[in-house]
Amino acid sequence: MARAAKPRESKEKRTRDLRAGIALLWGEQDQPARGPKPSLTPRRIAEAAVTLADAEGLEAVSMNRVAAEFDVSAMALYRYVPSKAELVELMVEAVSAERPDLLAAGPGWRPGLTAWARLLWALYQAHPWLLAATAMRRQVMGPAQLGWMDAALAALESTGLAAGQRHQVFLLVVGQVRNLAQQLADFDEDHNREWGRLTGELLDRHADRFPALTKAIAEGAFAPAAVDPLDFGLDRILDGVQVLIDRTEGVSS
Amino acid sequence: MARAAKPRESKEKRTRDLRAGIALLWGEQDQPARGPKPSLTPRRIAEAAVTLADAEGLEAVSMNRVAAEFDVSAMALYRYVPSKAELVELMVEAVSAERPDLLAAGPGWRPGLTAWARLLWALYQAHPWLLAATAMRRQVMGPAQLGWMDAALAALESTGLAAGQRHQVFLLVVGQVRNLAQQLADFDEDHNREWGRLTGELLDRHADRFPALTKAIAEGAFAPAAVDPLDFGLDRILDGVQVLIDRTEGVSS
DNA sequence: ACCGCGAGGTTTACGTTATATACAGTTGAA
DNA sequence: TTCAACTGTATATAACGTAAACCTCGCGGT
Numbered sequence: 001m002a003r004a005a006k007p008r009e010s011k012e013k014r015t016r017d018l019r020a021g022i023a024l025l026w027g028e029q030d031q032p033a034r035g036p037k038p039s040l041t042p043r044r045i046a047e048a049a050v051t052l053a054d055a056e057g058l059e060a061v062s063m064n065r066v067a068a069e070f071d072v073s074a075m076a077l078y079r080y081v082p083s084k085a086e087l088v089e090l091m092v093e094a095v096s097a098e099r100p101d102l103l104a105a106g107p108g109w110r111p112g113l114t115a116w117a118r119l120l121w122a123l124y125q126a127h128p129w130l131l132a133a134t135a136m137r138r139q140v141m142g143p144a145q146l147g148w149m150d151a152a153l154a155a156l157e158s159t160g161l162a163a164g165q166r167h168q169v170f171l172l173v174v175g176q177v178r179n180l181a182q183q184l185a186d187f188d189e190d191h192n193r194e195w196g197r198l199t200g201e202l203l204d205r206h207a208d209r210f211p212a213l214t215k216a217i218a219e220g221a222f223a224p225a226a227v228d229p230l231d232f233g234l235d236r237i238l239d240g241v242q243v244l245i246d247r248t249e250g251v252s253s
Numbered sequence: 254m255a256r257a258a259k260p261r262e263s264k265e266k267r268t269r270d271l272r273a274g275i276a277l278l279w280g281e282q283d284q285p286a287r288g289p290k291p292s293l294t295p296r297r298i299a300e301a302a303v304t305l306a307d308a309e310g311l312e313a314v315s316m317n318r319v320a321a322e323f324d325v326s327a328m329a330l331y332r333y334v335p336s337k338a339e340l341v342e343l344m345v346e347a348v349s350a351e352r353p354d355l356l357a358a359g360p361g362w363r364p365g366l367t368a369w370a371r372l373l374w375a376l377y378q379a380h381p382w383l384l385a386a387t388a389m390r391r392q393v394m395g396p397a398q399l400g401w402m403d404a405a406l407a408a409l410e411s412t413g414l415a416a417g418q419r420h421q422v423f424l425l426v427v428g429q430v431r432n433l434a435q436q437l438a439d440f441d442e443d444h445n446r447e448w449g450r451l452t453g454e455l456l457d458r459h460a461d462r463f464p465a466l467t468k469a470i471a472e473g474a475f476a477p478a479a480v481d482p483l484d485f486g487l488d489r490i491l492d493g494v495q496v497l498i499d500r501t502e503g504v505s506s
Numbered sequence: 507a508c509c510g511c512g513a514g515g516t517t518t519a520c521g522t523t524a525t526a527t528a529c530a531g532t533t534g535a536a
Numbered sequence: 537t538t539c540a541a542c543t544g545t546a547t548a549t550a551a552c553g554t555a556a557a558c559c560t561c562g563c564g565g566t
Contacts, residue, residue, distance in 0.1 A: 018444070022451050034563050035513030062552065075554075076515050084553065135388070139439040140448055146456070146463055153474075154465035163472030168485045175432035175486070182431075183424070186392040191271070195393055198275050203399070210399055212407035219416030221406075232421045233428070240493030288542025289532045316524065328525080329544050337524065 018140070021086050025093055025142030040070060042080045046090035050127070053091065058129035061091075088133050089140060095127050096144035100151050110238055112155030117173050120148065121230050124181040131181040159245050169241055176233045183229075196222070271393070274339050278346055278395030293323060295333045299343035303380070306344065311382035314344075341386050342393060348380050349397035353404050363491055365408030370426050373401065374483050377434040384434040412498050422494055429486045436482075449475070 023029050024042060031038075048069040053061050063074040063084060070076075081087045105115035124130050141149070149170065156166040200217075207214045216222075225232075276282050277295060284291075301322040306314050316327040316337060323329075334340045358368035377383050394402070402423065409419040453470075460467045469475075478485075 018447055019451060022448075022455070026455055032513065034511070036515090036561050036563090038514070040514095063554085064552085073516050075517085078554075079514060135435065141452070143455075143459070143462070146452075146466060150463040150466040153469050157465055157468075163469045163474035164476065164478060165485075166469055167474040168478075169489075171432070171436065172429075172486050172489060175428060175435075176425075178435075179424070179428035179432065182388065182428075194271055195275075198272060199394070199399075202275070202279055202281075202396075206396070209396070210403040212410055213399060213403040215410075216406050216416045216419055221416035221420040223417065225417060225421075232418075233425050236422075236425060236493035236497060237490060238493070239496040240489035240491070243492040243496065244489060285542060287534045287540065289534095289544085291543070315522085317522090326545055328546085331525075332543060 017082065020082055021089065021140060022142075024082070024086060025089060025140065038080070040072070040076075040080055042090055043094070045070075045077060045080055046087065046094045049087060050091050050094050053129040053133075054127060058088075058132050061088075061129075063087075089142065092130065092133050093142040093144045095123065095130065096148055099144075099147040102151055102155055109155050109157075109159045110242070113152065113169075113173060113238065114234065116148075116152050116155060117177055117230065117234055120174070120177045121180065124177060125184075128181070128185060131178060131185060134178075159241075160248060161245065165244070172237055172241075173234070176237055177230070180230055180233070270335065273335055274342065274393060275395075277335070277339060278342060278393065291333070293325070293329070293333055295343055296347070298323075298330060298333055299340065299347045302340060303344050303347050306382040306386075307380060311341075311385050314341075314382075316340075342395065345383065345386050346395040346397045348376065348383065349401060352397075352400040355404055355408055362408050362410075362412045363495070366405065366422075366426060366491065367487065369401075369405050369408060370430055370483065370487055373427070373430045374433065377430060378437075381434070381438060384431060384438060387431075412494075413501060414498065418497070425490055425494075426487070429490055430483070433483055433486070 045066060049061050049066050052065060052069065063077055066087075067074040067077050077087070081090070100116055100119040102112045102115050105111040152170045152173065153166055156169060159166070159169075161169070203210060203214060203217070298319060302314050302319050305318060305322065316330055319340075320327040320330050330340070334343070353369055353372040355365045355368050358364040405423045405426065406419055409422060412419070412422075414422070456463060456467060456470070
């Protein structure tokens with residue numbers, strides 16, 4: 001970690017970095033004329049990093065490991081990618097490349113948004129590192145991520161909600177998927193059972209301090225759920241959105 | 254980072270670590286008889302780490318920095334804390350120490366749960382590092398966190414929902430608060446405006462690719478919201494929960 | 507055709523991280 | 537008094553991101 005204690009770069013520098021990073025994401029970098037042919041591209045680098053992350057997790061993605069995939073020194077990558085942060089952005093864009101297709105879900109905002117959430121959830125399941133990758137600072141969305149966002153907002157247009165509300169609902173659904181991904185990431189079968197056993201003993205001994213929790217556990221609150229975990233939260237949220245829509249229509253009409 | 258490529262510790266070792274960590278969280282460690290008096294305690298170390306994180310962020314919390322706070326070598330801390338991960342757990346427990354008081358919110362599950370969410374949100378605002386700290390693996394809740402959980406579950410007892418559903422609703426509300434914290438953490442005034450400007454140009458140029466997004470922006474979807482950001486999502490979620498309660502009551506009665 | 511400069515790639519080095527190991531100093535119980 | 541247990545330090549290791557200096561190409565302008 002070369003975190004130099006927040007060197008507080010100059011504003012011009014940061015803007016230049018940002019501009020370069022965005023150009024990279026949109027593929028709008030002008031390639032050079034003079035000099036040897038490049039042996040790599042940002043795209044190929046990102047793809048190698050993605051397969052590495054899929055196989056061994058985001059922690060395994062170091063400049064060294066990625067460079068080794070091309071039999072090249074780590075520093076060589078910096079000719080194509082300004083920093084590791086930008087590489088991660090490219091990885092996110094790479095796996096978000098194909099825009100979700102909501103037409104098969106049928107008409108109406110709710111089937112569309114549900115399908116959208118399911119597709120996003122599938123993406124997070126296929127690439128468990130996505131959560132950590134997008135949690136990193138510098139939330140600079142590239143065209144692929146904007147495509148996902150556009151698809152969700154399109155599904156919401158028929159609701160009659162205001163633009164700000166549509167955006168808020170979008171954030172709500174994204175949040176639900178990401179929360180689920182977080183819960184799944186935390187989950188380790190053995191570890192969880194072991195913690196449950198050890199903490200269970202302590203809970204018994206202090207049952208008076210945690211009455212509601214004790215009762216809920218006794219009633220099986222932590223038993224593995226039978227239904228798809230995405231459904232419960234999503235259904236509640238969309239029910240709530242429906243309530244808002246009904247109220248809005250009632251007022252306007 | 255001494256991440257030794259997931260050395261896959263033996264199960265016995267992991268269980269012992271877990272047991273030691275839980276004992277630490279619950280303050281159930283037996284103190285030694287012979288030997289010099291300890292000059293520190295896990296508690297004092299955690300408190301120093303908390304003030305450091307409050308002031309300079311979680312990234313500033315290194316074993317060296319914390320140890321320096323006591324004019325002591327970094328390795329000395331390992332006499333009190335098994336690893337940095339456990340230290341972070343202790344930090345979380347420290348700031349979660351006081352159990353939320355929901356009695357002032359009045360009767361009924363909804364005012365109680367709303368108050369609970371507001372208090373948790375206040376905690377995340379007071380300690381912005383909480384999100385990252387709790388996102389780290391090994392979700393081993395100590396008594397303080399269990400106290401928060403118990404308070405939320407207690408508020409939900411009057412709903413008549415099943416234990417599993419109460420748990421799910423709890424997760425939903427926690428998730429909403431954490432999502433908000435995430436959105437706030439990503440947000441940097443200057444940076445965001447700059448990204449909006451640069452991406453806005455690109456969006457104009459590709460408006461046909463993102464029609465719904467373009468329309469939403471034109472209608473001011475990204476204008477700073479006037480209301481408290483927690484409210485929108487929370488209201489939608491709790492509306493949805495109310496729908497579920499109504500449906501459940503309708504069936505049972 | 508030449509030549510210089512820009513570009514690709516390597517090497518080396520720095521500062522930082524967590525923590526394993528070996529050791530020295532201190533203290534209470536036997 | 538002796539000894540084992542305990543505290544704290546010093547040293548060492550592996551890994552990380554990346555800055556800086558350097559060599560080696562090969563195209564563009566002359």
